[in-house]
Amino acid sequence: MIEKDFIPGVAGTLPETGTIRWQAPSNIALVKYWGKRPGQLPTNPSVSFTLDTSATRTILKYRRISTPSKAPEFRIYLDGVAAPHFSDKIGTFFERISVYQPFLSSYEFEIRTENTFPHSSGIASSASGMAALSLCLMDLERAIYPDAKSDMYLKKASFLARLGSGSAARSIAGGLVEWGEHASVPGSSDLYGIAYPFEVHPVFRSYQDTILLVDKGEKQVSSTVGHALMQGHPFAHSRFDQARQHLDELQPVLKEGDLPAFISLVESEALSLHAMMMSSNPYFILMKPGTLEIINRIWEYRRETRTPVCFTLDAGANVHLLYPAENKEAVRAFVKEELLVFCQDGQYLQDQVGPGALRI
Structure with missing residues (x-):
């Protein structure tokens, strides 16, 4: 697949308001990736264990606005407290994914997120956080494009998450997850993570x-x-x-x-x-x-x-x-x-x- 495959077709009716909730885990790489190419692409493939209890829970509330803006409007809260220091990171993420989710500019968002693990505890909260937010946005996309292929849902969630944090591509699926194109791994891609396709003891x-x-x-x-x-x-x-x-x-x-x-x-x-x-x-x-x-x-x-x-x-x-x-x-x-x-x-x-x- 290539990037343009993730650009949706003609939108249906845009919902006015709603609330979406997802929990996404962190992961720990066994084979590491270190080094990026432009577009949040990895310089080498990697594989990780998906963790269980170390996760981010995100609540996304959305409200349609009368006049679309140049960029999505949002407020972000961490553990119930306003977290404006994350605004630049989220703003950059929305900018990167806007071509793949063009409906975003028609909404204002409230993002409430919390981690099940302590801050600065050595767990990759950017991976779990971006994965959880991407899944929330995919639920909104599914409501707008009900005819979208169901087998694209998790691929695109991983694709979007990668644009927020590279290793977030590995925080959608469970068990072992591979990310990065590799000749001996069928279905592997630099664009998204996949469930490890081989037999596992x-x-x-x-x-x-x-x-x-x-x-x-x-x-x-x-x-x-x-x-x-x-x-x-x-x-x-x-x-x-x-x-x-x-x-x-x-x-x-x-x-x-x-x-x-x-x-x-x-x-x-x-x-x-x-x-x-x-x-x-x-x-x-x-x-x-x-x-x-x-x-x-x-x-x-x-x-x-x-x-x-x-x-x-x-x-x-x-x-x-x-x-x-x-x-x-x-x-x-x-x-x-x-x-x-x-x-x-x-x-x-x-x-x-x-x-x-x-x-x-």
């Missing part, structure tokens, strides 16, 4: 994610800046090739439930991501001393107990601890006994692979 369908909050402060370098620093990066093309190779290697691993191979690949991906940060120009480090302490404790615990637990990292200091559901009691005891001391105020979140976005 049952062990990965209930995988656990304990999120260790090492540092809840604002990152000194944003992900947007970090992505941009891949332009001209001396190791960029090698990294993009590595991600594609890892995506291919992951296919039999996920099919066979090969946990040692899964652990090796996922940890390599996490460290490769941060290696790109440390070797960019300018260079930067987002890991903290507690991050390294946790990684070393995980390695030691895995070596001594043979428990199939591993870590991954997003673009930050916090650690995602991944492990099979059958090991959760032992791993959670390990977390409390040895890892919480390295977390800010001893805080952590407990999550697992989830079913994807839900209308609420």
